[in-house]
Amino acid sequence: MPVIDLMSGFVVELRRAGLPVSLTENLDAMEAVKVIPIEDREAFKYALGATLVKNSSHWRVFETIFEVYFSLRGSQYNIVDPSEDQADEFWRDEQDDAQLGKGEGKGAGGGGLEALTPEELANMLMRALMQGDQAMMRALARQSVARFAGMEPGRPVGGTYYLYRTLRNLDLDNMLAKLLEANKASTQRESTSLEQRLAKDEYEMRIEQFKKEVEAEIRRRLVADRGAEAMAKTLRKPLPEDVEFMHASREEMQSLKKALFPLTRKLAARLARKRRHGRKGPLDFRNTVRHSLSYGGVPAEPKFKYPRPAKPELMVVADISGSVAAFARFTLMLVYAIQSQFSKVRSFVFIDGIDEVTKHFRATEDIQEAIHKVNTEADVVWVDGHSDYGHAFEVFWERYGKDINPKTTVLLLGDARNNYHASQSWVVKEMRKHARHVYWLNPEPRSYWNTGDSIVGEYGGNTDGVYECRNLRQLEGFVEKLV
Amino acid sequence: MMSSAFTTVAQVRDGLKKINYLADDGIAGVVYLAQRLGKPVLIEGPAGTGKTQLAKSVAELTGARLIRLQCYEGLDESKALYEWNYKKQLLRIQADKKSDSWSEVHDDIFSDEFLLTRPLLEAISAPDPVVLLIDEVDRVEVETEALLLEVLSEYQVSIPELGTITAKQIPMVFLTSNNTRELSEALKRRCLYLHVDYPDMEREKEIVLAKVPDISANLADQSARIVRSIRQLDLKKAPSVSETLDWARTLILLGVDHIDAQQAKETLHVLLKYQTDIAKAAKELSVDE
Numbered sequence: 111m112p113v114i115d116l117m118s119g120f121v122v123e124l125r126r127a128g129l130p131v132s133l134t135e136n137l138d139a140m141e142a143v144k145v146i147p148i149e150d151r152e153a154f155k156y157a158l159g160a161t162l163v164k165n166s167s168h169w170r171v172f173e174t175i176f177e178v179y180f181s182l183r184g185s186q187y188n189i190v191d192p193s194e195d196q197a198d199e200f201w202r203d204e205q206d207d208a209q210l211g212k213g214e215g216k217g218a219g220g221g222g223l224e225a226l227t228p229e230e231l232a233n234m235l236m237r238a239l240m241q242g243d244q245a246m247m248r249a250l251a252r253q254s255v256a257r258f259a260g261m262e263p264g265r266p267v268g269g270t271y272y273l274y275r276t277l278r279n280l281d282l283d284n285m286l287a288k289l290l291e292a293n294k295a296s297t298q299r300e301s302t303s304l305e306q307r308l309a310k311d312e313y314e315m316r317i318e319q320f321k322k323e324v325e326a327e328i329r330r331r332l333v334a335d336r337g338a339e340a341m342a343k344t345l346r347k348p349l350p351e352d353v354e355f356m357h358a359s360r361e362e363m364q365s366l367k368k369a370l371f372p373l374t375r376k377l378a379a380r381l382a383r384k385r386r387h388g389r390k391g392p393l394d395f396r397n398t399v400r401h402s403l404s405y406g407g408v409p410a411e412p413k414f415k416y417p418r419p420a421k422p423e424l425m426v427v428a429d430i431s432g433s434v435a436a437f438a439r440f441t442l443m444l445v446y447a448i449q450s451q452f453s454k455v456r457s458f459v460f461i462d463g464i465d466e467v468t469k470h471f472r473a474t475e476d477i478q479e480a481i482h483k484v485n486t487e488a489d490v491v492w493v494d495g496h497s498d499y500g501h502a503f504e505v506f507w508e509r510y511g512k513d514i515n516p517k518t519t520v521l522l523l524g525d526a527r528n529n530y531h532a533s534q535s536w537v538v539k540e541m542r543k544h545a546r547h548v549y550w551l552n553p554e555p556r557s558y559w560n561t562g563d564s565i566v567g568e569y570g571g572n573t574d575g576v577y578e579c580r581n582l583r584q585l586e587g588f589v590e591k592l593v
Numbered sequence: 594m595m596s597s598a599f600t601t602v603a604q605v606r607d608g609l610k611k612i613n614y615l616a617d618d619g620i621a622g623v624v625y626l627a628q629r630l631g632k633p634v635l636i637e638g639p640a641g642t643g644k645t646q647l648a649k650s651v652a653e654l655t656g657a658r659l660i661r662l663q664c665y666e667g668l669d670e671s672k673a674l675y676e677w678n679y680k681k682q683l684l685r686i687q688a689d690k691k692s693d694s695w696s697e698v699h700d701d702i703f704s705d706e707f708l709l710t711r712p713l714l715e716a717i718s719a720p721d722p723v724v725l726l727i728d729e730v731d732r733v734e735v736e737t738e739a740l741l742l743e744v745l746s747e748y749q750v751s752i753p754e755l756g757t758i759t760a761k762q763i764p765m766v767f768l769t770s771n772n773t774r775e776l777s778e779a780l781k782r783r784c785l786y787l788h789v790d791y792p793d794m795e796r797e798k799e800i801v802l803a804k805v806p807d808i809s810a811n812l813a814d815q816s817a818r819i820v821r822s823i824r825q826l827d828l829k830k831a832p833s834v835s836e837t838l839d840w841a842r843t844l845i846l847l848g849v850d851h852i853d854a855q856q857a858k859e860t861l862h863v864l865l866k867y868q869t870d871i872a873k874a875a876k877e878l879s880v881d882e
Contacts, residue, residue, distance in 0.1 A: 134782055138630070145629045146602070146622065153602045156622035164781040166637060166772075166788040304854040304878055308815075311822045315794075372772055379773045383734075474869070478827055 113148055114140070116338075120179045123342045124162060127171050128349050131162050151180070167350050167369050178342045181330045231257075232280065239289060239316050247316075251323035254280055261331055269345070272328045273321075282317060289313045351582040355437040355553050363436065366582065370440065373586060374447035381451050381590070391415035421453040422519045422546065422592075427506060429524030430490065431461045431497045437553035437579070438523050439481055444589060445521075446477050453517075458510070459484055460502035463492030466510070497527060499569070500534035507537045514544045519592065522550045522573070526559075526566035533565050538572040550576040551588065599628050605654075613803045614643070614650035615796055623787045624651060633745045633766035635730075635781065638789035640771055641833025645728055647789070648767035652724035657765070660719070661726045662712035664733045673740055674750055676709045703754035713744050716764045723764045730780075731770040738780050741768075745783045792834065794821045800834060805841045815852050816841050823864065823874050832864040840864050854879045 117140065124131050138161040146157040155176055163172045231253065238246040255261070258279035259272040293309050333341045348354075350369035353362045397413035405411070426445055428438035442457060449455045456468045470483040492501060514520065520541050542548045550573045552559065552566055559576075560567045570576035579585045599605050605628075606621035616624070624647075627634045636644045652659040662673060670676075682702040710718065716725040727741065744750060748760035768784060770776060792800065798817040801808060816837065824831045832840075840863045849856055858875045865871045 130778075132778075132782055138632070138785075141630055142626055145626060150602060152618040153622040153625075156619040157626050159619075160623045160626060160634075160785040160787055164635075164784075164786045166790075169788065302853055304819075304852070304857065307878065308818045308822060311825065312818065376772070376774050 113143060116179060117143060119339060120158075120175065121162070123175050123179070123339070124172065126342075127175060127346055128352060129163065129168050129171065135162055135164075148180070154180070167365075167372075170365070171347060171349060174345055174347070175342055177326060177329055178333055178345060179338045181326070181333055228257075228279070235280065235320070236285065236288060236292070239285065239313065239320065240292060242312075242316055247320050248323050251320060252327050255324055255327045255331065259328060261328070261335075269325070269328050269332055272332075273325055276324055276328070277321065282321070285317055286310070286313055289317075348581075351586075353582070354580045355440060356433065356580070358436060366440065369582060370443060371447075373582060374444055377444075377586060377590065378448045378451065381448065420517065421451060423454040423515075423517045424452045424456070425510075425514065425518055425520045425545075426455070426457040427464075427503075427520065427522050428457065428459050429461070429497055429499070429502075430459045430485070430488075431495075433527070434523070434525050434553055435485075437551075440582070441521075441523055441551065441579070441585060442471075442481065442484070443477050444585060446471055446480070448589070456510075456513075458506060459488050459490055460499075460506070461490045461492075461495055462498035462501055463490050464502040464505050464509075465489045496529050497524070498531045499524065499526060499528045499565075500532040503537040504534050507540065511537075511540070511544075514541055516544070516546055518545045520545045520548045521592075522548065522569070523553075524550075525552055525554045525564060526550075526569055527563045528565050530563050533568050535565075535568050535572055538569050542572055542574065548573040549588075549592070551579045551585075552576060553579055555580060599625055601625070608654045609650055612650055612653050614646060615792075615799050615803060616647075617792065617796060620647065620787065620789065623785055627785050628765060630785075631763045633768060633784045634787055635768045635770065635776070635784035636787045636789055637770045637772050639791065639831070639833060641835040642789045642791060643834055644769040644789055645726065648724055648726040648769070651765060651767070652726075655722060655724065655765070657722040657724045658719070659724050659726060660712050660716045660764075661728060663728045664730050666732055666734065668733050668737055670740060672711055673713050673737075674711055674744075675714045675752060676711065677703070677754075678707045678709050682707050705755075708752075708755070713741070714750050714758065716766075717744065717748060717750055717760045718758055719764070720761055722762060725764050725766045727766065727768040729771060730768045731773045731776060735777055738777050742779055742783065745780070791824060791831065794818060797821070797834065797837060801837060801841050804838050805845065808841055808845060809850065812844060812850060812852070813841065816844065819852065819857060819878070820864065822878070826870075826873060826877055828865070828870045828873065829867045830865070830870065836864050 121131055121136050121139070139158055142157040142161050143154075146153050148154050155173075158176065159169065159172055163169055231250070234246070235250050235254075237243075238250055254276050255272070258276045260275060261272055290306070290310060290313065293313075294306075329341070329345075347362075350362075350365045351373075353366055355366075358366060391414055394413045394415040398409050398411070401411050401413055402409040424445065426442060428442060430438045438459065445452075445455060445457075455471075456466065457471065458464055458466050465488040467480075467484045467488050470487070471477070471480045474480055474483075492498070522538070538548060550566065550570050554564070554566075556578050558564065566576060577584070577588050579588060599608075602618075602622050602625045605625045606616050606618075609616045609621065609624075623634055626632075636647065638644055649659060651657075685702050685707070686698055708714075712725070712727075716723050730738070730741070745766060748763055749757050751757045768780075791797075794817050797820065798813050801813040801817060802810065805813070820832055820837045820840070840860060843860055843863050844852065844856070847856070847860070857878055861871050861874055865874060
């Protein structure tokens with residue numbers, strides 16, 4: 111049965127993408143496939159998802175791979191649900207013909223679309239978006255891809271290129287403004303600002319949906335051309351917790367941000383639990399004697415002291431120059447999200463000058479806003495705005511060095527790319543003398559350390575440990591160790 | 594009727610709709626699958642999206658009895674599985690001290706009569722169809738989770754003095770989690786996983802229409818739209834479905850028929866529970882000229 115073959119390839123690809131699919135889960139999926147027919151695509155997808163994906167942040171990756179492996183099922187086996195998707199299948203046929211170069215119109219509606227000028231097409235798209243006409247939007251997405259993407263079999267170009275070409279031709283950037291204008295014109299009276307805002311959200315969502323349709327269509331065609339396995343390989347993306355801070359795209363940043371919040375919540379819960387269920391301490395003599403009174407003076411019920419480990423004070427000193435800014439941001443967010451685990455948190459940011467930013471975090475509960483303030487208001491430039499760890503550390507020591515005491519843990523964040531300035535690593539040495547611990551977190555892969563102008567070794571030798579923190583997973587691991 | 598009546602996904606969806614639970618494809622699909630494969634469902638998602646309600650609705654739909662185990666920190670065997678009725682056992686021993694031999698008494702006091710069933714055992718031993726809801730399973734400690742494993746995979750409970758009690762019929766099991774900690778792999782592996790997120794605008798509108806009596810289509814539409822816009826903001830706690838419903842009811846009570854920015858602003862505290870969130874949403878919604 112072809113579905114079974116497809117399934118095994120599919121599961122292998124899921125594992126390659128980093129999803130932990132166990133053997134039993136694989137077997138469950140096979141069972142599920144027997145019960146839910148592949149014809150019901152949505153239900154089929156959710157059936158596979160329910161058996162194979164046990165973490166909601168992995169769903170996106172699963173969905174992409176699912177699309178790649180099963181998007182062609184419909185047309186190839188001609189099992190598109192006719193009641194719902196007639197237009198769909200119809201258009202697919204239409205385009206397959208067009209691709210083969212014998213694109214004469216078959217039916218009335220189809221021929222119509224095929225013969226449209228670009229302007230008319232744009233108008234139709236606008237109308238479809240106005241009315242939120244799903245079927246029409248889908249058909250138009252197919253049509254635009256066929257027309258504008260310029261896809262040729264075997265051409266070694268990524269899907270993003272085709273997407274870009276299609277969307278540029280459709281001029282989607284101006285579409286929103288046009289839609290809003292049309293909306294204004296259609297309502298008689300002056301609409302309130304609230305209504306305008308709602309309309310904008312609605313149209314934005316529809317345009318986004320249309321973009322997704324286009325993307326799906328391109329993907330479908332690429333899969334048909336190259337085969338599912340090759341396509342899955344090019345589309346393979348890291349899971350949110352494995353995305354590298356230093357190379358994250360904007361979209362990945364978003365998903366990172368989303369992943370961060372539940373992560374901090376879990377981390378905080380775990381740490382609080384750990385603290386409470388710590389090992390029992392030494393015998394509490396006083397308490398034992400007190401309880402022995404109820405047994406006639408026999409110490410039948412020994413009582414123990416519960417260790418109350420002091421919460422550490424934390425000082426975060428972060429480089430926020432361009433290359434490592436994202437990393438600093440995430441670490442600060444994580445630290446402040448679990449700040450109840452520390453008795454005190456102070457934060458400092460630097461590029462070549464250094465500034466304390468604790469007050470920004472204290473002023474507001476909203477971490478995002480605080481980060482924004484840090485980025486805009488902190489005074490971190492001294493000469494030219496290129497990282498100078500040496501100078502920043504020197505000033506830090508001068509101004510705040512006296513605040514470091516044996517309860518303090520100092521975190522230094524940065525890639526230690528010092529632009530060949532003086533390292534002033536004696537500051538780190540001094541810190542270590544006074545503080546409980548000094549740790550260095552480096553967002554660069556270990557193999558890059560101490561290459562070029564990176565002098566992490568020079569600083570690191572004076573700390574209690576240098577840790578590689580390229581992604582959320584590593585950062586989380588470190589923070590858990592820290593508390 | 595019996596739960597084995599489901600034959601298609603659509604049937605589940607329509608059935609749930611009749612009792613005012615509007616399921617999307619994912620939810621209906623997983624419920625159907627759970628019933629066909631006889632596997633428990635682990636439901637995760639933000640608070641107030643109808644996770645617990647799903648279990649209740651499925652129970653109502655299938656005409657089964659709902660047995661609920663509310664999890665909390667410190668939950669143990671004696672609260673989840675079974676407990677010997679110690680006091681009754683003592684009474685039994687004292688009642689006729691002379692007559693019985695020790696072995697007889699021993700056999701007697703470890704029998705069904707002295708067993709207090711707790712939710713898990715009750716669900717297993719029930720003769721009638723039941724739906725077992727294990728609510729907020731993320732609140733128990735990792736060690737306690739292991740208690741559930743035997744029940745969830747084999748549908749049986751082992752009692753040392755009595756032997757193994759196996760289910761007479763396989764109950765539908767729903768576990769809900771608010772995701773405050775990572776559940777163990779062992780537990781996840783035994784379950785079907787369902788992530789229930791905030792519904793999309795259309796579905797939320799229908800939910801409002803179904804759950805709030807006397808609401809006009811216009812108002813439902815508008816409130817669903819506003820909630821969607823608010824959810825897109827970067828908030829500490831996005832409004833849940835139950836909060837949307839509360840808000841819609843508030844608007845009805847206030848006699849509002851058409852929401853304008855002012856009214857939205859004044860009633861935001863029903864939707865949002867943090868001052869910073871309220872301020873942010875108010876700012877976003879009013880767009881003062």
